[in-house]
Amino acid sequence: MATVLVPRETLPGETRVAASPDTVKRFVKAGLTVQVERGAGASARVSDSAFEAAGATLVEPDRSAWGAADLVVKVSPPTLEEAASLRDGGRVLSIVIPAYQKPLIEYFRDHNLSCYAMDLIPRISRAQSMDVLSSQATVAGYKAVLLAATSLEKLCPLLMTAAGTVPPAKAVIFGAGVAGLQAIATAKRLGCKVEATDIRLAAKEQIESLGASFIDVPGMEDMEDEHGYAKEVTPEFLEKQRIEVAKRVAEADIVITTALVPGRPAPKLVSAAMVESMPDGSVIVDLAAESGGNCELTEPGEVVEKHGVTIIGTKNLPATMPVHASELYAKNVFNLVKLMIDEGDLKDNLEDEVLDGCLLTHAGEVKHERGKALFQTEGAHS
Numbered sequence: 001m002a003t004v005l006v007p008r009e010t011l012p013g014e015t016r017v018a019a020s021p022d023t024v025k026r027f028v029k030a031g032l033t034v035q036v037e038r039g040a041g042a043s044a045r046v047s048d049s050a051f052e053a054a055g056a057t058l059v060e061p062d063r064s065a066w067g068a069a070d071l072v073v074k075v076s077p078p079t080l081e082e083a084a085s086l087r088d089g090g091r092v093l094s095i096v097i098p099a100y101q102k103p104l105i106e107y108f109r110d111h112n113l114s115c116y117a118m119d120l121i122p123r124i125s126r127a128q129s130m131d132v133l134s135s136q137a138t139v140a141g142y143k144a145v146l147l148a149a150t151s152l153e154k155l156c157p158l159l160m161t162a163a164g165t166v167p168p169a170k171a172v173i174f175g176a177g178v179a180g181l182q183a184i185a186t187a188k189r190l191g192c193k194v195e196a197t198d199i200r201l202a203a204k205e206q207i208e209s210l211g212a213s214f215i216d217v218p219g220m221e222d223m224e225d226e227h228g229y230a231k232e233v234t235p236e237f238l239e240k241q242r243i244e245v246a247k248r249v250a251e252a253d254i255v256i257t258t259a260l261v262p263g264r265p266a267p268k269l270v271s272a273a274m275v276e277s278m279p280d281g282s283v284i285v286d287l288a289a290e291s292g293g294n295c296e297l298t299e300p301g302e303v304v305e306k307h308g309v310t311i312i313g314t315k316n317l318p319a320t321m322p323v324h325a326s327e328l329y330a331k332n333v334f335n336l337v338k339l340m341i342d343e344g345d346l347k348d349n350l351e352d353e354v355l356d357g358c359l360l361t362h363a364g365e366v367k368h369e370r371g372k373a374l375f376q377t378e379g380a381h382s
Helices: 022-029 048-051 102-110 125-130 132-151 177-187 203-209 235-249 272-277 321-339 353-358 369-378
Strands: 003-006 031-037 057-059 071-072 091-094 114-117 157-160 164-166 168-175 194-196 256-257 284-287 302-305 309-312 359-362
Touching: 022 031, 022 321, 022 353, 022 369, 048 057, 048 102, 048 125, 048 302, 057 091, 071 302, 102 359, 114 132, 125 157, 125 321, 132 256, 132 272, 132 284, 132 309, 132 321, 157 203, 168 177, 168 235, 177 256, 194 235, 235 272, 235 353, 272 353, 321 353
Parallel strands: 003 031, 003 071, 031 057, 071 091, 091 114, 168 194, 168 256, 256 284, 284 309
Antiparallel strands: 114 359, 157 164, 302 309
16 A cells, blocks of 8 residues: 655745645545645644544654655655655655756656656646646736735725726736736726736637736737747747837736746846836736746845835745645645556556656656756766
8 A cells, every 4th residue: 555645845935735634535545545744734724633534644744754655745846855855766746847956856866766746747638637837826816916906005996986986906917827817807806907918819818708908919929839838939029018018017006927938037028117117006916936027126035116116026926825725736636646546556657648747757867858958968867
């Protein structure tokens, strides 16, 4: 009977947990043993007793259980010290973001560890229930608008009162992926007038279906790759986009930026000049802060005021809403792991396109292209 370990998260500010009482029950029903480190769910409001009642065995958070586990499931990637607690040939599953984890990937490779990266799950229909980028972006897009609204010194909706009419706040959303669409929907619910832009033509219909206006860019073409991700665009197109969008930003009360290119720094979409053009008291929430930010003046991890505009660069927004973020993430994890379950055991089924597609390291090799790119000059190992 294989053992799944759910440890406490040690990254500062990480409040989520990789399992829920519901997914623990499902793991146990599938024939697996589940161990949960004491306090693993505390920040997500899941008690030890709730995990225990679901069928988990509680263990001390001293990493002694790591070496015996067949699979360790986490939210944030393990530290090098935590990885050293895994046995050779062990498995770990977490969000990784390979571009920022070269030493860790190198350790996985050299110690024969299998790493399943939740952020590398193929964006295909069959894998939608495992798509952590979508589930966590939903939370981030929602919270971004709430942060903007609470920092804005205005009301968001149109109000017609005996004392006069209050016009609706104007919101501009950069990017109409999951986070952007959730931000659009939330801003609309608050009563904002919303405009949005995206480099993917398919987003136009989605934006308009939510009641927002799509910002057209001259010469626009579809910039979505075969996996559903946004491609890296040319500097020429970004300049055209900046010119067109700058007109709207200059009148915006709220700007939400969500543009990310996997494996690369976030594109700079909001220049210092655009920030300076905004009305005093406006707010920018930069959801790409952890990748350098879409706004030129964003300070990752900080809330700053520049040219009278509040710029929110808070990292890891899903961790600010850990209850539902954890529940969604835990379901993503279970839906992926169940592809490995074979009569109470866990098997690395490389013939499964989803498992193979998110397998970063395995059997002493870096398997995924985003991991290989980090070691191209090393030849023998890549």
